[in-house]
Amino acid sequence: MHDQMCTTNWQSRVSSCMQAKALAQNNRVVQQENAALMAENASLRHAILTGSCLACGGATTAAAPAELPPESRRLVAENARLRGEYARATALLNQILLSAPAPPGPAAAAVVVSSSSVARPVADRAARLRGHAEAAMDQFLLLATKGEPLWLPTTPDGEALNYQLGYKHKKALPVHHGLCPDEFVMEASRATGVVRASATYLVATLTDARRWSEMFPSVVASVTARRDAAISGGVFGSHIQLMNAELQVHSPRLLNRSINFLRYTKRVAEGRWAVMDVSVDGILGPPGSRVADAAAAAAAANGVTLVPAWYTGCRLLPSGCLVEDMRNGYCKVTWVVHAEYDETTVPTMFRPLFRSGKALGAHRWLASLQRQCEFLAVLHSSQVSRGGDNTAAAISSMGKRGVLELAQRMVADFYSAVSGPVTQPSSSIDEWYGSAGAGARRTDTAVRMVTSKKAGTVADLVLSASTTVWLPNTPPQLVFRYLRDDQRRGEWDAFFASSAAVTELCSVPTGHLNGNAVSVLYSNVTDGTDRKKTLILQEACTDASCSMVVYAPVEEDSMRAVMNGGDHASVFLLPSGFAVLPDGHGRARHAPSSSSSTPVGCDDTTAGSLLTVACQALVPGSSPSDNRAAPGAFDDVGKLLCRALEKIKAAVKTDIVTPA
Numbered sequence: 001m002h003d004q005m006c007t008t009n010w011q012s013r014v015s016s017c018m019q020a021k022a023l024a025q026n027n028r029v030v031q032q033e034n035a036a037l038m039a040e041n042a043s044l045r046h047a048i049l050t051g052s053c054l055a056c057g058g059a060t061t062a063a064a065p066a067e068l069p070p071e072s073r074r075l076v077a078e079n080a081r082l083r084g085e086y087a088r089a090t091a092l093l094n095q096i097l098l099s100a101p102a103p104p105g106p107a108a109a110a111v112v113v114s115s116s117s118v119a120r121p122v123a124d125r126a127a128r129l130r131g132h133a134e135a136a137m138d139q140f141l142l143l144a145t146k147g148e149p150l151w152l153p154t155t156p157d158g159e160a161l162n163y164q165l166g167y168k169h170k171k172a173l174p175v176h177h178g179l180c181p182d183e184f185v186m187e188a189s190r191a192t193g194v195v196r197a198s199a200t201y202l203v204a205t206l207t208d209a210r211r212w213s214e215m216f217p218s219v220v221a222s223v224t225a226r227r228d229a230a231i232s233g234g235v236f237g238s239h240i241q242l243m244n245a246e247l248q249v250h251s252p253r254l255l256n257r258s259i260n261f262l263r264y265t266k267r268v269a270e271g272r273w274a275v276m277d278v279s280v281d282g283i284l285g286p287p288g289s290r291v292a293d294a295a296a297a298a299a300a301a302n303g304v305t306l307v308p309a310w311y312t313g314c315r316l317l318p319s320g321c322l323v324e325d326m327r328n329g330y331c332k333v334t335w336v337v338h339a340e341y342d343e344t345t346v347p348t349m350f351r352p353l354f355r356s357g358k359a360l361g362a363h364r365w366l367a368s369l370q371r372q373c374e375f376l377a378v379l380h381s382s383q384v385s386r387g388g389d390n391t392a393a394a395i396s397s398m399g400k401r402g403v404l405e406l407a408q409r410m411v412a413d414f415y416s417a418v419s420g421p422v423t424q425p426s427s428s429i430d431e432w433y434g435s436a437g438a439g440a441r442r443t444d445t446a447v448r449m450v451t452s453k454k455a456g457t458v459a460d461l462v463l464s465a466s467t468t469v470w471l472p473n474t475p476p477q478l479v480f481r482y483l484r485d486d487q488r489r490g491e492w493d494a495f496f497a498s499s500a501a502v503t504e505l506c507s508v509p510t511g512h513l514n515g516n517a518v519s520v521l522y523s524n525v526t527d528g529t530d531r532k533k534t535l536i537l538q539e540a541c542t543d544a545s546c547s548m549v550v551y552a553p554v555e556e557d558s559m560r561a562v563m564n565g566g567d568h569a570s571v572f573l574l575p576s577g578f579a580v581l582p583d584g585h586g587r588a589r590h591a592p593s594s595s596s597s598t599p600v601g602c603d604d605t606t607a608g609s610l611l612t613v614a615c616q617a618l619v620p621g622s623s624p625s626d627n628r629a630a631p632g633a634f635d636d637v638g639k640l641l642c643r644a645l646e647k648i649k650a651a652v653k654t655d656i657v658t659p660a
Contacts, residue, residue, distance in 0.1 A: 129240065129242075129262060129280070130240065132262065132278070132280070133240050133262050133264040133276075133278065134264075136262075136264070136276060136278035136317075136318040137264055137266060137274065137276050137318070139317075139318040140274065140276040140278075140318035140319070140320055140336065141268065141274060141322075143161075143190070143318065143336050143338060144190070144274070144320075144321075144322040144334050144336050145322070145334075149162055150162055151190055154189075159189065159190045159191070160188060160189055160190075160357070161188030161189070161190070161338065183342050183343065183344045184315075184340045184341060184342055184343070185340070185341065185343045186339075186340055187337065187338070187339045187340070187341060187354070187355070187357070187360075187361060188336075188337065188338045188339075189336075189337050189357035189361040189362040189363060190334065190335065190336045190337075190362050191334075191335050191357075191361075191362040191363050191365075191366040191367075192332070192333070192334045192335070192366075193332075193333060193366050193370060194326070194330050194331070194332055194333075194370075195330065195331050195332075195333050195369055195370055195373050196329070196330055196370070196373045196374055196377050197329075197330070197331060197373045197376075198325065198329060198330075198331060199271060199272075199273060199323045199324065199325035199326075199331040200325070202323055202331055202333070203265065203273045203275065203323055206263075206265070206275045206321070207239070207263075207265050207275070209223050209224070209225035209241075209243060210223075213245075215369065215372055215373075216365070216368055216369070216372065217372070217408075217411065217412055217415060218248075218250070218368055218411075218415060218546065218548075219247055219248065219360070219364065219365065219368055220245055220246070220247060220248075221245075221246040221247065221248040221256050221415070221416075221419060222245065222246045223243060223244070223245040223246075224243070224244050224245075225241050225242065225243040225244075225263075226241065226242055238264070238265060238266040238267065239264075239265055240262055240263070240264045240265075241262070241263050242260075242261075242262060242280070243260075243261055243262070243263050243277075244258070244259070244260050244261075245258070245259055245261075246258050247259065247360055248415065248419035249350075249353075249359050249360065249419065249581070250415070250418050250419055250546065250548075250579035250581065250612050251350070251418070251419070251468040251579070251581075251610065251612050251660065252418060252419070252448040252466040252467065252468065252612070252614075253347055253350070253468050253660045254346070254347070254350060254419070255313075255345055256419065257313070257314045257341065257360060258313070258314070259277075259279060259314050259315075259316055260279060260280055260281060261277045261278055261279045261280060261316050262277070262278050262279075262280055263275065263276070263277050263320075264276045264277075264278070268322075271324065271325040271327075272322070272323070272324050272325070273322075273323045274320065274321075274322050274323075275320045275321050275323065276318055276319070276320040277316050277318075277319050277320050278316055278317065278318050278319070279314075279315040279316040279317075281315050313341060313342040313345050314339060314340070314341040314342070315339065315340045315341070316338070316339050317338040317339060317340065318336075318338060319336050319337045319338050319339065320335075320336060321333050321334060321335045321336070321365075322334040322336075333366060333369065335362040335365050335366045335369075336362055337357070337360065337361045337362045337365065339360075341354075347660060349470055349583075349610070349658070349660050350584075350610070350660070351584070352583060352584025352585055353581060353582065353583060353584040353610065354584070355584060356582070356584040358544070358545045358546075358581070358582055358584070359581075363544060363545055364545040364546070367543035367544045367545045367546075368543065368545070368546075370543065371511055371513075371516065371541060371543045374510065374511040374512065374516070375404075375510045375511065375516075375541075378404065378508065378509070378510050378511075379401060379404045379405070382397050383397075384396065384397055384400050395506045395508075395563050396563075396564060396565050398565035399562065399563040399564050399565045399566075400508055402562045402563070402565060402566065402567075402568045403506070403508060403518060403520065403537070403562055403563060403568075404508060404510070404518055405568060406537060406562055406568040406571060406573070407518040407537060407539040409568075409573060410537060410539065410550060410551075410552050410573045410575045411539055411548070411550050411575070413573060413574075413575050414548075414550045414575040414576075414577050414614065417450075417464040417466065417575070417614055417616055418466050418579065418612060418614045427450060427451065427452040428450070428451050428452075429448065429449070429450050430448075430449040430450075430451075430634065431446060431447070431448060431449070432446075432447045432449050432465070432634045432635075432638040433445070433446055433447075434447065434635075434638045434639060434641075434642045435642060436639075436642040436643060436645060436646035443469075443642070443645060443646060443649065443657045443659075444659055445467050445469065445638075445641065445642050445645060445659050446467060446659050446660075447465050447466065447467040447637075447638045447641055448465070448466050448467065449463060449464070449465050449629075449634050449637075449638070450463070450464040450465075451463050451464075451619075451629045452464070454574075460618040460619060460620055461618070461619055461620070461629055462574065462616060462617075462618060462619075463616065463617050463618075463619045463629055463633055463634075463637055464614065464615075464616050465614065465615050465616070465617075465634075465637045465638060465640075465641055466612060466613065466614040466615075467612070467613055467641060467645075467659070467660070468610060468611065468612045468613075468659075468660035469610075469611050469613075469645060469657050469658060469659050469660060470583060470608060470609070470610055470611075470657070470658040470659075470660060471583075471608055471609040471610075471611055471649070471652065471654050471656075471657060472583070472585075472608040472654070472656055472658070473607075473608055473654070474608055474609050474652050474654045475607045475608075475609065476547055476580045476581065476582050476607070476609045477542070477547070478609075478652050479547070479578075479580045479609050479611060479648065479652055480515065480540075480542055480547040480549070480580050481515075482648065482651045482652055483540075483549045483578055483580075483648075484515055484540050484549060486501060486502040486503065486504065486521070487501045487502075488501075488651070489501065489502040489521075489523075490502075490523075491647045491651065492643075492644040492647040492648060492651075493644075494640055494643070494644075495534075495536070495553060496523045501523065502521045502522070502523050502536070503521065503522055503523065504519050504520070504521060505519075505520040505521065505522050505535065506519065506520045506563060507519040507520075510539075510541065511541070513542055513543065515540055515541070515542050515547075516540065516541045516542060517539075517540055518537075518538070518539045519537075519538045519539075519540070520535055520536070520537055520538075520559060520563065521535065521536040521537075521538055521551075522535050522536070522556075533555065533556050534553045534554065534555060534556060535553070535554050535555075535556050535559045536551050536552070536553055536554070537551065537552050537553075537554050537559065537573075538550065538551040539551075545581075545582070546579060546580065546581055547579075547580040548577065548578065548579050548580070549577050549578045550575050550576075550577035550578075551575065551576060551577055552573045552574055552575040552576065553574070554571060554573070558571050559571075574616045574617070574618065575616060576614055576615045576616055577614060578611065578612065578613055578614075579611075579612040579614075580609050580610070580611055580612075581609065581610040581611075581612070582607060582608075582609065582610070583607065583608035583609060583610050585607055585608055610660070611645075611648070613641050613644060613645060615637055615640060615641055615644075617633075617637055619633040619637075620633075645657065
C-alpha cells in the first residue's frame with residue numbers, strides 16, 4: 001500500500017513538472033510571437049513614414065520625407081524646433097522657480113503690513129510642512145520596518161507592497177496629496193542590502209543635495225534644494241529641506257521624472273537614521289491659489305524662496321531609506337520607493353521595466369548606491385592594482401586617482417548626452433531614420449540627433465546620436481559580456497580596424513562584481529591612419545539594475561600624463577557607449593562575487609534587454625553662423641549606429657530587434 005502511494009505521488013510530481021515545462025515553453029513561444037509582431041508593426045510604421053520597401057529598402061512611389069512639399073518640410077522643421085524649445089523651457093523652469101529672487105513691487109510690499117502679518121503665514125506654512133513631514137515619517141517607518149504580510153517577497157533581496165494592506169495603513173496615517181488622477185499608477189518596492197560606507201557618512205551625503213546627486217550620477221539628472229531655517233533642526237538630529245530633482249533612465253525615448261518634495265532626515269535611534277522623501281504637491285494648494293500666493297509672498301518678504309507645488313507627473317508617497325550602522329565601516333540600508341506616476345508618459349515598451357522596480361524603484365536606488373560606494377572606496381584608496389596582461393603599464397597612486405576622476409567626468413557627460421535635457425539655446429533636435437540588413441533580417445532604427453556647441457571645441461559642432469532598441473529573450477549580461485570582450489572589439493567599434501583585438505594598457509577594478517573596471521585600451525591594428533597615437537578610456541560597470549560600457553578616445557600623450565599623476569582637467573572627452581537595461585520580463589540575478597570566472601549574471605531565457613546606443617562626434621557646421629550639422633553628417637553617424645546594432649544582433653544571436 002505504501003509503495004502504491006509513493007508511486008502515485010511520484011507520477012503526480014512528474015505530471016506537474018511536465019505541465020510546468022509545457023507552460024514555460026508556451027510562454028516563451030507567445031513572447032517570441034509577440035516580439036515578432038511588434039517588430040513587424042514597427043517596420044510597417046517606418047515603411048509608411050519613409051516610403052521605403054520592406055524587401056529591398058528602396059524608395060516606393062510614395063513621397064519620401066526629402067520629397068515632401070516645401071510647406072510640409074517647413075512644418076516638420078518647425079515641429080522639431082518647437083520640441084527643442086519645449087525641452088529647454090522645461091529644463092530651465094525648476095531653476096527659475098527655485099533660484100530667481102522675488103521681484104520688488106507693490107504686490108510684495110502690500111504683504112508686509114506688520115511683523116505679525118508676515119510671521120503668521122510663514123509660521124502657518126512651516127507648521128503645515130512639518131506636520132506633513134511628521135505624518136509621512138511615521139508612515140515611512142512603518143513601511144521600512146514591517147515584514148509580511150505588508151510586504152511580499154519578489155526576489156531574494158527585494159519585496160513588493162501588498163496593496164490591500166498598504167491602503168489600510170495609508171488611511172490610518174493619512175498623507176495629504178489630494179486625489180490621485182485616473183491615469184496615475186502605483187509603484188511600491190523595497191530592497192535591503194549592505195553598503196560599503198559608515199552610517200554617518202551616508203546620512204551626511206544624503207542630506208547635502210550636491211553630494212546626493214554625485215552619489216547617484218546614474219539616477220539624478222539635476223537637483224536644486226533650499227533648506228528652510230524655520231523647519232530645520234540640526235545636521236544629525238533632524239531637519240527638513242525643500243528639494244526638486246529630475247530622475248533619469250538611460251534612453252532618449254524616456255522623459256526625465258521631475259519631483260518636488262520634502263526631505264526629512266531624523267535620527268530614530270542610536271546608530272539608526274531615517275532619510276524620508278515625500279511630495280509637497282497639494283500641501284500649499286495649486287499655484288495661483290490664495291493660500292499658495294499668500295505663503296509665497298510672505299516667504300519672499302523674509303528672503304525665503306518658497307518652492308511651489310505643481311503637476312509633475314509623479315508624486316512621491318513616503319519613500320527613502322533606513323540606515324543602520326554596523327560599526328565596521330559598513331551599514332545596512334533598507335530602501336523604500338512608494339510613488340504614483342502618470343503611466344501615459346511612459347512608452348509601452350518601457351512599462352514592464354518601470355513596473356519591475358528596476359527603472360526608478362528601490363532595486364535601482366540600492367544597487368546604484370552599492371556600486372558607487374565601492375567606486376569611491378577604490379578612488380580614495382592608496383592601493384594600486386595592475387592590469388592582468390603582462391604588457392600592462394605601471395600606474396602610480398595619483399595616476400590611478402586621476403584616471404578614475406577622468407572616467408567619472410566621461411560617464412557624467414555620457415549620461416547627459418543620452419538622458420539630459422537640452423538646455424543650450426543654440427541646440428537643435430532632429431530625428432534620423434535608418435536601417436541595417438535586408439528582408440526579414442532588416443533592423444529599422446529611429447535615432448535622436450542633437451547638435452550643440454561644447455566647451456573646448458573651436459568651430460565644429462558636437463553631434464550626439466542615440467537610440468534604444470529592444471532585444472527580446474536576450475539577457476542583459478549576454479550583451480554586456482559581448483561589449484566587454486576585448487578580442488571582438490573591432491566587430492562593432494569603427495575606431496579600430498575590422499575584427500581587431502584590443503589590449504589593456506592598464507585596468508583598475510572598481511567593484512567586487514566581475515566586469516566593474518576602468519581601463520585604458522589600445523590596439524596595434526588600425527585603419528592605417530594616425531589613430532595608433534590615440535588611446536581609449538573605458539569604464540564598464542554592472543549591477544542588478546543596469547550595465548554600462550562607456551568609452552572615449554584620448555590623445556596618447558595626454559592619457560599617459562594622467563596615468564603618471566598629471567592634471568586631467570584640460571583633457572577633452574567626447575564619450576560614446578552603451579546602456580543595457582532589463583526589459584522587465586523574467587528575473588536576473590547576480591553572482592555574489594567575482595572571484596570565479598563565472599559570468600556576473602545568471603542568464604534567464606525569459607529576460608530581454610533594452611539596449612541604448614549613443615555616439616558623439618565632432619562634425620562641421622553648415623555655416624559659421626548656423627548651429628546645424630553639415631549635410632551628410634546625420635547619415636554618417638546614423639549608419640555607424642545601425643552597423644553597430646547589426647553586429648551586436650548577430651553576436652548575441654537574436655533574430656528580433658524592435659526599435660523603441
